[in-house]
Amino acid sequence: MGRTVNLYSFPNVDSDLAPNLRKYLLDAQNEAFKRHDVFRVAVSGGSLPKTLAKALLAPSNGSDDDKVDFSKWEVFYADERCVPLTHDDSNHKLVKDEWLDKIPQGMAAPKVFPIDVSQLEDVQETADEYEKKLVNIFASRDSVKLPLFDLLLLGCGPDGHTCSLFPDHQLLRESDAWVLPISDSPKPPAKRITLSLPVVLAAARIAFVATGGGKKDVLKQIFETEEGRHLPCGLVNEGAGEKVSWFCDQAATEGVNFPRRGSVI
Numbered sequence: 001m002g003r004t005v006n007l008y009s010f011p012n013v014d015s016d017l018a019p020n021l022r023k024y025l026l027d028a029q030n031e032a033f034k035r036h037d038v039f040r041v042a043v044s045g046g047s048l049p050k051t052l053a054k055a056l057l058a059p060s061n062g063s064d065d066d067k068v069d070f071s072k073w074e075v076f077y078a079d080e081r082c083v084p085l086t087h088d089d090s091n092h093k094l095v096k097d098e099w100l101d102k103i104p105q106g107m108a109a110p111k112v113f114p115i116d117v118s119q120l121e122d123v124q125e126t127a128d129e130y131e132k133k134l135v136n137i138f139a140s141r142d143s144v145k146l147p148l149f150d151l152l153l154l155g156c157g158p159d160g161h162t163c164s165l166f167p168d169h170q171l172l173r174e175s176d177a178w179v180l181p182i183s184d185s186p187k188p189p190a191k192r193i194t195l196s197l198p199v200v201l202a203a204a205r206i207a208f209v210a211t212g213g214g215k216k217d218v219l220k221q222i223f224e225t226e227e228g229r230h231l232p233c234g235l236v237n238e239g240a241g242e243k244v245s246w247f248c249d250q251a252a253t254e255g256v257n258f259p260r261r262g263s264v265i
C-alpha cells in the first residue's frame with residue numbers, strides 16, 4: 001500500500017473540477033496569506049494553465065474566503081523549456097496566453113518569475129540563474145535548506161513524468177541543487193530546467209491536475225502498481241503523502257482504483 005494522498009475525480013472539468021480546484025486554490029491562498037501575507041506558487045505547462053484560468057477567473061460567490069487576490073501572488077515555474085519567452089514551446093508563454101493575459105483589467109496581476117533567457121544554450125547557467133532568483137525570494141541558501149513553496153501545481157505526463165523529472169532519469173537522485181538542468185529530455189525540447197524532487201516534496205501543498213482519457217493508463221500504473229510508485233508522480237505521492245491532491249476527471253480515472261475519492265467543496 002502506498003501513502004494516502006487526496007484524490008478527487010469529477011464528472012467534467014468545466015462544471016465540477018474547476019470550481020473544486022478554485023476552492024482548493026483559495027484555501028491554499030488564504031492559508032499562505034495567514035502564514036506570511038504572500039502566496040508563492042510554482043506552475044507547470046501542459047493543459048494546466050488553461051484549467052487554472054477556468055478556476056481562478058470565474059466570478060466570485062462574494063464570500064470572504066472566495067476572493068482571489070493576485071496582488072499577493074508570486075508565480076514561479078516548476079519547469080521551463082530553454083527557449084525564448086515568446087517561443088511556442090515556452091511554458092511562460094503558455095501561462096501568459098492561457099491565464100495571465102486573461103486577467104480582467106482592474107484586477108491586480110500576480111508577480112511572475114520567468115527564467116533568464118540570456119544564456120539559453122547553457123542549461124546549467126539557466127538553472128543556476130533561476131535558483132539564484134529563488135534564493136533571493138526565499139532568503140539565502142545558508143538560512144533556508146529548501147525553498148518552501150505554498151503550492152506546486154503540476155501535470156502528469158503519460159509516462160509518469162512531472163515537472164521535467166522523467167522516469168529513471170538521474171535527476172531524480174539529485175538532492176543538493178534546487179533547480180536542475182536537463183539536456184536530454186525524452187520529450188522535446190531536450191533542454192529544460194526543473195525544480196528538484198526535494199524542492200517539490202518540501203512544498204506546503206502539491207496539486208496534480210490530470211484530465212482526459214489519455215491519463216487512464218498512467219494513473220492505473222501510479223495508483224495500482226509497485227512500478228508506478230517509482231515513477232516521478234508516484235515518488236511525489238510517496239514522499240509528500242497527504243500534502244498531495246489529485247484533481248482528475250472521470251475520463252482519466254475510469255477503472256482506476258483510487259484509494260480515496262471526494263470533493264473539496
Ligand SMILES: O=C(O)[C@H](O)[C@@H](O)[C@H](O)[C@H](O)COP(=O)(O)O
Nearest residue numbers: 044045046047048155156157187
Ligand atoms: O514540459 C512538458 O513537457 C509538459 O509541461 C508536461 O510536463 C505536462 O505538464 C505533462 O505532460 C502533462 O500534460 P497535460 O496536462 O497536457 O496532460
